[in-house]
Amino acid sequence: xxxxxxxxxxxxxxxxxxxxxxxxxxxxxxxxxxxxxxxxxxxxxxxxxxxxxxxxxxxxxxxxxxxxxxxxxxxxxxxxxxxxxxxxxxxxxxxxxxxxxxxxxxxxxxxxxxxxxxxxxxxxxxxxxxxxxxxxxxxxxxxxxxxxxxxxxxxxxxxxxxxxxxxxxxxxxxxxxxxxxxxxxxxxxxxxxxxxxxxxxxxxxxxxxxxxxxxxxxxxxxxxxxxxxxxxxxxxxxxxxxxxxxxxxxxxxxxxxxxxxxxxxxxxxxxxxxxxxxxxxxxxxxxxxxxxxxxxxxxxxxxxxxxxxxxxxxxxxxxxxxxxxxxxxxxxxxxxxxxxxxxxxxxxxxxxxxxxxxxxxxxxxxxxxxxxxxxxxxxxxxxxxxxxxxxxxxxxxxxxxxxxxxxxxx
Numbered sequence: 330x331x332x333x334x335x336x337x338x339x340x341x342x343x344x345x346x347x348x349x350x351x352x353x354x355x356x357x358x359x360x361x362x363x364x365x366x367x368x369x370x371x372x373x374x375x376x377x378x379x380x381x382x383x384x385x386x387x388x389x390x391x392x393x394x395x396x397x398x399x400x401x402x403x404x405x406x407x408x409x410x411x412x413x414x415x416x417x418x419x420x421x422x423x424x425x426x427x428x429x430x431x432x433x434x435x436x437x438x439x440x441x442x443x444x445x446x447x448x449x450x451x452x453x454x455x456x457x458x459x460x461x462x463x464x465x466x467x468x469x470x471x472x473x474x475x476x477x478x479x480x481x482x483x484x485x486x487x488x489x490x491x492x493x494x495x496x497x498x499x500x501x502x503x504x505x506x507x508x509x510x511x512x513x514x515x516x517x518x519x520x521x522x523x524x525x526x527x528x529x530x531x532x533x534x535x536x537x538x539x540x541x542x543x544x545x546x547x548x549x550x551x552x553x554x555x556x557x558x559x560x561x562x563x564x565x566x567x568x569x570x571x572x573x574x575x576x577x578x579x580x581x582x583x584x585x586x587x588x589x590x591x592x593x594x595x596x597x598x599x600x601x602x603x604x605x606x607x608x609x610x611x612x613x614x615x616x617x618x619x620x621x622x623x624x625x626x627x628x629x630x631x632x633x634x635x636x637x638x639x640x641x642x643x644x645x646x647x648x649x650x651x652x653x654x655x656x657x658x659x660x661x662x663x664x665x666x667x668x669x670x671x672x673x674x675x676x677x678x679x680x681x682x683x684x685x686x687x688x689x690x691x692x693x694x695x696x697x698x699x700x701x702x703x704x705x706x707x708x709x710x711x712x713x714x715x716x717x718x719x720x721x722x723x724x725x726x727x728x729x730x731x732x733x734x735x736x737x738x739x
Contacts, residue, residue: 357535357564376565377575383528389430389576390423390527391474392466393488414462415450419509422488422516422523427465428453429513430580437581446583448510480530487526490620491519493659498616500655501647503608515613517582517590521573525565536560592617599644608645615641619656 400417418424432453433446447453454462473481495512502511526533539560543552554560558568565572570591577587585606593599593614602608615637622633638652 357532376567377572380524380528380572380576381579384524384576387474387528388423388468388470389426390469390523391472391476392421392423392469393472394421394424395471411451411455414454415509418450418454418462419512421469422491423469424466425450425513425516426520427469428457428462429582431461431465432456433583434581446586448513448586449507450509450513474527476527476530483530483533484526487519487523490624491516491523494519494613494617494620496659497619497655498613500658501612501616501645501651503612503645506605506609511609511613514586514589514609515616517573517577517586518592518613518617519573520576520590521569521571524572524576525561525569529565532564535564539563589613599640601644611641611644615645615647616655619652623656 418428428450429447435456436445436447447456457465473484476484495515498511498515499508502508525536536557537560540554540557542554543549545552555563558570561568574587574590577590589606589610591610593611595618599611602611618637619634622630622637625633634652634656635649638647638649642648
């Protein structure tokens with residue numbers, strides 16, 4: 330489920346001399362040490378076992394739509410088209426994940442000939458039926474679950490960032506790829522972060538705090554905070570990605586989806602995408618890096634966006650103009666300003682990107698340009714994803730026309 334090297338003591342654990350980087354509670358320190366110990370002894374202990382226990386009691390995520398169960402249970406839903414039901418489900422991250430969990434669990438029980446991983450909500454709903462959709466909605470915990478008001482506010486901010494990353498990934502996707510599939514892959518790349526914020530909010534706060542650079546001193550004039558991976562190691566004894574991957578395996582999601590859930594490491598070079606699986610993984614990784622860059626202080630933001638663009642430019646065939654088009658089309662630039670991070674503009678593009686955001690990649694997709702060749706060796710997570718594909722076309726590689734996820738929030 331994970332290798333000991335990904336859940337082992339980190340050399341960058343909080344230094345006791347830094348007050349801001351000390352553990353908030355002795356319980357957190359004990360949990361980190363215990364996580365390291367159990368990770369070295371077995372494959373399914375420590376924070377992952379604790380997370381599974383909490384998921385049994387509180388679900389994976391709480392529903393963000395208070396009227397969802399009532400809507401799903403109404404008789405009017407029987408006349409809705411599958412795409413409308415999928416669009417409604419996409420508005421609630423908890424329901425989208427629950428549908429993926431249920432349908433792939435059912436496929437796993439049917440054996441290896443069941444057809445691979447389902448990563449399309451319209452097909453999941455068609456397989457589960459309206460009763461299955463209603464059962465999935467009723468199984469969700471109502472917002473905010475066990476979180477208090479302050480923790481729920483942080484949870485909302487994390488979910489907004491994840492939603493925004495999905496929209497950026499949709500705007501960046503090459504012609505012919507299903508927008509719903511790429512949105513869900515982007516969501517799954519953030520699964521560990523969402524689960525930790527919901528089930529371990531105090532630990533999530535500690536992880537954020539460790540990433541803030543301490544005040545400069547005479548001995549250390551240029552201090553740096555930890556990166557997210559080191560901070561998670563220090564607090565949980567395991568990184569966030571490994572937690573998300575462990576849950577995906579627990580849910581019965583396929584190996585290729587688990588591969589796509591791995592973000593491209595920032596310290597590793599970006600290689601040319603060889604096949605659909607890698608193209609989708611890299612596109613979502615870039616989208617998540619861009620949204621992370623928008624959360625930086627204004628003086629660092631543009632440099633971070635340009636750095637991410639240079640890393641992925643050759644592999645994905647993208648330039649700075651396409652990046653700013655995607656950010657403008659998804660509303661990420663406006664969100665950065667509204668959140669108090671300050672307005673952002675591209676000096677090379679000027680107002681064009683935000684005034685008329687329209688990526689060349691999106692133009693190719695909307696014009697019906699030929700889809701990229703599908704690698705048949707990597708199609709178990711891509712094929713069987715789009716029940717509305719036209720005859721004669723590779724299933725799951727034509728744009729589905731599914732509406733973008735909605736924005737209803739508690």
